[in-house]
Structure formats: structure tokens, C-alpha cells
Amino acid sequence: MTEAGATEIPRVGQPALVVRIFGWSMLALLASLLVNNLLVVWFDYPGMAALWSGSGAEGAWLNALVYAAFLLVGWVYVLATRDNSLRWEAMRIHGFNVYLVRALFWCVLLVGVVDVTVAFMRVESLLEIFVGDDFARNFRRASWVGVYIHYPLVILGFVIALFSRTLGFTWLALMIVLAELGIVVSRFVFSYEQALMGDLVRYWYAALFLFASAYTLFEDGHVRVDVLYSGFGPAKRGFFNAWGTIFLGLSTAWVILVIGFNGKTSIINSPFANFEISQSGSNGMFVKYQMALFLGIFGITMLIQFVSYLFESVADWREEPGRREVAASIEH
Structure with missing residues (x-):
């Protein structure tokens, strides 16, 4: 099996901001989850749950920042390439x-x-x-x-x-x-x-x-x-x-x-x-x-x-x- 390439498909197409923001948000959340999992398991960060439990909330803010950063990057990318098909x-x-x-x-x-x-x-x-x-x-x-x-x-x-x-x-x-x-x-x-x-x-x-x-x-x-x-x-x-x-x-x-x-x-x-x-x-x-x-x-x-x-x-x-x-x- 070989991978299919994207060269035959035009890069520019009808704008689809809503679906692209949703899709890239899913990928951003996935990346955030994996990074935070690494922080929790290997570096003893408390995870997002600590924000609501009140214990170890200081470290939990970094976990929250990871989610915010990845989502922001995804949204900026979509808005900067709004004509991508x-x-x-x-x-x-x-x-x-x-x-x-x-x-x-x-x-x-x-x-x-x-x-x-x-x-x-x-x-x-x-x-x-x-x-x-x-x-x-x-x-x-x-x-x-x-x-x-x-x-x-x-x-x-x-x-x-x-x-x-x-x-x-x-x-x-x-x-x-x-x-x-x-x-x-x-x-x-x-x-x-x-x-x-x-x-x-x-x-x-x-x-x-x-x-x-x-x-x-x-x-x-x-x-x-x-x-x-x-x-x-x-x-x-x-x-x-x-x-x-x-x-x-x-x-x-x-x-x-x-x-x-x-x-x-x-x-x-x-x-x-x-x-x-x-x-x-x-x-x-x-x-x-x-x-x-x-x-x-x-x-x-x-x-x-x-x-x-x-x-x-x-x-x-x-x-x-x-x-x-x-x-x-x-x-x-």
C-alpha cells in the first residue's frame, strides 16, 4: 500500500471556516491531551482536574495553558488559510x-x-x-x-x-x-x-x-x-x-x-x-x-x-x- 498524495487536489477552494475550526480544534485538543499526559505521568503535574479540586492548582495552570496554546494555534492557522480547500x-x-x-x-x-x-x-x-x-x-x-x-x-x-x-x-x-x-x-x-x-x-x-x-x-x-x-x-x-x-x-x-x-x-x-x-x-x-x-x-x-x-x-x-x-x- 502506498499513501495517496494531495498534489492533484487544488489547495484553494470554497471557505469552510466552521468545519475547519472544528476539525483543527479536535487535533489541537488531541495534541494538548498527549502533552498534558506526558506532564502528568513523567513530570508529576496535577492535571486539569486540580483546577476544580483546589489541590495543586498552581501546576494545573500549565496544563490549562497547554490546551489554550494549541487551540489558539489551530484557530490562527484556520483564519490565516481560510481559502484552503x-x-x-x-x-x-x-x-x-x-x-x-x-x-x-x-x-x-x-x-x-x-x-x-x-x-x-x-x-x-x-x-x-x-x-x-x-x-x-x-x-x-x-x-x-x-x-x-x-x-x-x-x-x-x-x-x-x-x-x-x-x-x-x-x-x-x-x-x-x-x-x-x-x-x-x-x-x-x-x-x-x-x-x-x-x-x-x-x-x-x-x-x-x-x-x-x-x-x-x-x-x-x-x-x-x-x-x-x-x-x-x-x-x-x-x-x-x-x-x-x-x-x-x-x-x-x-x-x-x-x-x-x-x-x-x-x-x-x-x-x-x-x-x-x-x-x-x-x-x-x-x-x-x-x-x-x-x-x-x-x-x-x-x-x-x-x-x-x-x-x-x-x-x-x-x-x-x-x-x-x-x-x-x-x-x-
């Missing part, structure tokens, strides 16, 4: 999301291959042979592996994505099949199986399902079960897609993000901050903390894609030129 901006936002998803593919590929190798050497006591007993102890600590092995691989994944132009989901699906086949052959032919083998399949499968959802939305590939939609024209479809995006799509993404990033003890922050591992312990991969973050990444990429989808849908509703045809068919 909706379709052009939709493709620009989608292009950023494609880079993000592409980088995430490379991250899970690199981390998966390296971590399963380290886990195998840890289980079979091979690390002591190559690095010595003292240094091998580090590889039994999830926090050390996360900081000194996973984090550099994640950075490398984002760098590779700058030069790669494939999303890689086809290859990731193939690797999942091969990993599962390896479990079958190892179990029934060699009577050998370790927890790390199942961990790798779950790790990659979770990434495939959650990271590919945003691009599937762009291709209109999600299954629709409808009675009337397939008979609508482009303008009426755009009308229902736009309102459906606001009341169903964006609202669902925000529920995931607000609950998942709600303080240090939330369902995403707590496992990630503590480098949580599975019940198999040192016999498995040290990637469970990342899989908790996958849900947050799903919410982030879907929210960004929903903003792009909203802009396209409103452009269809207004019957603006340059409508994009998608290959996916509508399921009844």
Missing part, C-alpha cells in the same frame, strides 16, 4: 497519519524481531555465554530492555518511515502467518514451545488490527451494514458521513483517549510507565506494556483520520470538485 487539507492530514502508521509498522517489526530473539536467548540461557552473567541480568529487567533496546528501535522505526513508502500491513500479515506456522511446526515436529512464541503472534496481530484501522477508514474498507446508504448519492452520503463522524466516530475515539490517558493509574499509563510484562515473566517477551499503549495509538490514529474523513465528507456534501473514488465496495 477541504479536500486538500483532508489529504494533508491523512498524509501525516500515513507516516505515523508506517512508522508504527516499522517499530513493531523491529521490536518484535529483536525482543523475541532476546527472549529466546534469555530462556535458553544463551545471554550469559555472549555477554556474561552480570550484563545478562539486565536483560531480565523489563525496564532496562524497554529503555535501552525498545526505545532506540522505536526511534529507528520512525527514521526508516521517512524514507519508506509502504505501510507494510501485507508483510505484517504474512509474518503473523509464518510466526503461527512456526509454533505449529515447533510444537508437533520438535515438541518444543515457549511462551515467547505466542507473545510474538499476539503482539503483531494486535498491531495489525489496531494500526491498520485508520487506513481502512480512508479506503472505506470497514464493513457497512445498511438499508438505505447504498442507494444515496455522493452528496447525501457526505451528509450522513459527516454527522456520523462527529457523533459516532470522534466521540468513540475521545472516549478511548480520555479513559486510557486519565492519570498515572489509567489502563494505558500504568502498564506503560511500569513496563508491565505478561504472566509468563522472563520466559516471554517484554512487550505487554506496549500492547497497552496500542489502544491509545488506535484512538489517536482514528481521531486524526476521522478529522480527515470529516473534511472529505463535508466536501462531498457541498458537491465540491475532486471527489476521491475508493476501491472498497459497500457491504449490505
Whole structure:
């Protein structure tokens, strides 16, 4: 799969200030949420809730300032580019999301291959042979592996994505099949199986399902079960897609993000901050903390894609030129 470019779509179009302010406000709030989450989890800021509770309100003002600053930048941008076409901006936002998803593919590929190798050497006591007993102890600590092995691989994944132009989901699906086949052959032919083998399949499968959802939305590939939609024209479809995006799509993404990033003890922050591992312990991969973050990444990429989808849908509703045809068919 390759990303679609925005070069064929005119940048200048009919002004659409209201919908663009709404869309960019969603992106500004998303950026604010992520920055504030970093401040709360890693720098012990109290968060916005402290403004109402009365405790630690001094630090909470910085959290509030982050929201105000990002919203202001978004609004200024919209007012300064009031003639930007909706379709052009939709493709620009989608292009950023494609880079993000592409980088995430490379991250899970690199981390998966390296971590399963380290886990195998840890289980079979091979690390002591190559690095010595003292240094091998580090590889039994999830926090050390996360900081000194996973984090550099994640950075490398984002760098590779700058030069790669494939999303890689086809290859990731193939690797999942091969990993599962390896479990079958190892179990029934060699009577050998370790927890790390199942961990790798779950790790990659979770990434495939959650990271590919945003691009599937762009291709209109999600299954629709409808009675009337397939008979609508482009303008009426755009009308229902736009309102459906606001009341169903964006609202669902925000529920995931607000609950998942709600303080240090939330369902995403707590496992990630503590480098949580599975019940198999040192016999498995040290990637469970990342899989908790996958849900947050799903919410982030879907929210960004929903903003792009909203802009396209409103452009269809207004019957603006340059409508994009998608290959996916509508399921009844």
C-alpha cells in the first residue's frame, strides 16, 4: 500500500471556516491531551482536574495553558488559510497519519524481531555465554530492555518511515502467518514451545488490527451494514458521513483517549510507565506494556483520520470538485 498524495487536489477552494475550526480544534485538543499526559505521568503535574479540586492548582495552570496554546494555534492557522480547500487539507492530514502508521509498522517489526530473539536467548540461557552473567541480568529487567533496546528501535522505526513508502500491513500479515506456522511446526515436529512464541503472534496481530484501522477508514474498507446508504448519492452520503463522524466516530475515539490517558493509574499509563510484562515473566517477551499503549495509538490514529474523513465528507456534501473514488465496495 502506498499513501495517496494531495498534489492533484487544488489547495484553494470554497471557505469552510466552521468545519475547519472544528476539525483543527479536535487535533489541537488531541495534541494538548498527549502533552498534558506526558506532564502528568513523567513530570508529576496535577492535571486539569486540580483546577476544580483546589489541590495543586498552581501546576494545573500549565496544563490549562497547554490546551489554550494549541487551540489558539489551530484557530490562527484556520483564519490565516481560510481559502484552503477541504479536500486538500483532508489529504494533508491523512498524509501525516500515513507516516505515523508506517512508522508504527516499522517499530513493531523491529521490536518484535529483536525482543523475541532476546527472549529466546534469555530462556535458553544463551545471554550469559555472549555477554556474561552480570550484563545478562539486565536483560531480565523489563525496564532496562524497554529503555535501552525498545526505545532506540522505536526511534529507528520512525527514521526508516521517512524514507519508506509502504505501510507494510501485507508483510505484517504474512509474518503473523509464518510466526503461527512456526509454533505449529515447533510444537508437533520438535515438541518444543515457549511462551515467547505466542507473545510474538499476539503482539503483531494486535498491531495489525489496531494500526491498520485508520487506513481502512480512508479506503472505506470497514464493513457497512445498511438499508438505505447504498442507494444515496455522493452528496447525501457526505451528509450522513459527516454527522456520523462527529457523533459516532470522534466521540468513540475521545472516549478511548480520555479513559486510557486519565492519570498515572489509567489502563494505558500504568502498564506503560511500569513496563508491565505478561504472566509468563522472563520466559516471554517484554512487550505487554506496549500492547497497552496500542489502544491509545488506535484512538489517536482514528481521531486524526476521522478529522480527515470529516473534511472529505463535508466536501462531498457541498458537491465540491475532486471527489476521491475508493476501491472498497459497500457491504449490505
